[in-house]
Amino acid sequence: MKHPLPVRPTHLCVLRLSALGDVCNLVPTVRALQRQWPDTRITWIIGKGExxxxxxxxxxxxxxxxxxSGLAGMRDIWRRLENIRFDALLHMQQSIRASVLSLGLKADIRLGYDADRAKDRQTWFTNRRLAPHPRAHVLESFMxxxxxxxxxxxxxxxxxxIPPEAHAEAERILSARPGLVISPCANPRLRNFRNWSPEGYAAVIDHAWREHGLTTFLTGGGSDQEQEMVSVIRSCCEQAxxxxxxxxTSLKGMLALIQQARAVVAPDSxxxxxANALGTPVVGLYATTNPERAAPYCWQQYVVNxxxxxxxxxxxxxxxxxxxxxxRHPKAMSLILPEDVTKQLDRLLLDTATQRVPE
Known part of the structure; x- marks a missing residue:
């Protein structure tokens, strides 16, 4: 028997483990659900960093x-939720790991993507599918x-x-300086060629200082790859x-820094x-991923595509x-030229001189 979709759900489960950008794009869907049903419980199964x-x-x-934690971590979650039956499981993670995790969750409705958008055999693990939505942005796919x-x-x-201590952390870093945040490195996954050149970043940093008086703050993790990238960027800067x-910085501290910054420049990461979630102006650098699908949603017109x-x-x-x-080609991002980025940055800063969030 096919269960009807809940008219007024009492408890929903959101299954989305990663990644940082994706969970930011998912939050508006959670807020929409909360507006519709303020009393509905929402349980979100999420990754540790996210x-x-x-x-x-x-x-x-x-x-x-x-x-x-692998399978042991899944079993722990199943034990914690063994006495809960959700009105609907919103299966928003297209991965075998998430689908296996979903097997131990109790729900009459297991809603996943339509056949065109589903990956990793997700349709095997769901009993309801979304209506087709060709050429949808990631945020719209969640919605x-x-x-x-x-x-x-x-x-x-x-x-x-963002807690007060994170705002204080960002204020100490900025020291009242108008800041440009550049996060030069994307996730270092196999054949994930999203990083731009250090020489290009250096040219943008010098331009931002010379033309706009912006101090650049380079953010990211502490991996050897990122340290090497930042070292080369700094050596290539001629003025700034x-x-x-x-x-x-902590993740919350990074959020506060981005919120207080004048603008952000980064690849698809x-x-x-x-920045998009916080209303901070952002220039996204895209060559290896489709910006119509994955650009910062509210700032798509400022993407370098x-x-x-x-x-x-x-x-x-x-x-x-x-x-x-x-x-998946290591030279794809080299198609982006420094003047492409500085032109978009100039336009972005001019357009947001009095209003940070675009209409």
């Missing part, structure tokens, strides 16, 4: 899954889950909490002296979506490429 970013999100009960349940008000809201913050050229140059495909296809 929880650090969103901890304190109002009205949400988090269950943290550490990917390093489709709310629409499927009958939510009509899909206006965007985030309200990600960027501040190296690698590994020196968590910081562009953090070399994805079409990268597809034509390195995949030899134009119209035939899949909407979500990635260009």
């Amino acid at each position: 929880h650090s970013l969103l901890t304190g999100l109002s009205g949400v009960e988090f269950i943290v899954f550490d990917k390093a 489709d889950f709310a629409r499927a349940l009958g939510v009509e008000d899909t206006s965007l809201a985030w309200d990600i909490p 002296e960027p501040v190296n913050l690698l590994g020196k 968590g910081p562009v979506h953090m 070399r994805y079409p050229q990268a597809v034509a140059t390195y995949q030899k495909k134009k119209d035939a490429t899949r909407w979500e296809a990635r260009v």
Whole structure:
């Protein structure tokens, strides 16, 4: 028997473990669900680092899954939730790991993506599918889950909490200086060629200082790859002296820094979506991923988009490429020129001189 979708759910489960940018894009869906049903319990199963970013999100009960814990971690979650039956499981993570985790959760409705958007055999683990939504942005794909349940008000809201100590941390770093945040490195996954050149970043840093009086703060983790990138960036700067913050801020501190910054420049990675969630002007650098699908949602008009050229140059495909296809070539980001970025940054700063969030 096919269970009907809940008209007024009492308890919903959101399953989305990663990544930082994706969970930022998912928050508006949670807010839409909360507006529709203020009394509905929402349990979100989330990754460890992602929880650090969103901890304190109002009205949400988090269950943290550490990917390093493997099957033992899944069993722990199943034990914690063994006496709970959800009205609906919103299966928003397209990975085998998440699908296996979903097997131990009790829910009459197991809602997942439609056949065109589903990956890693996700349709094997769900009993309801979203309506097709061709060429959807990631944020809109998440919002489709709310629409499927009958939510009509899909206006965007985030309200990600930042504690006072994180604001104080950012204020100490900025020291009243107008700041540009650059997070130069994306996640160092296999064949994830999203990083731009250090020489390009250095040219933008010098331009931001010379033309706009902005001090650049370089953020990220403390990996050897990131340290080497930042070292080369700083050595290539001719006028400005960027501040190296690698590994020196908490995630909440980084949120506060981004919120207080004048603008952000980064490749397709968590910081562009953090900036978007906080209303901070952002220039995203895109060549290996499709910005129409994954750009910072409210700032898409300021993206540096070399994805079409990268597809034509390195995949030899134009119209035939899949909407979500990635260009996995180490030279793709070299199609972005420094003047492409400085031009968009100038435009962004001019357009947001009096209003940070675009209409």
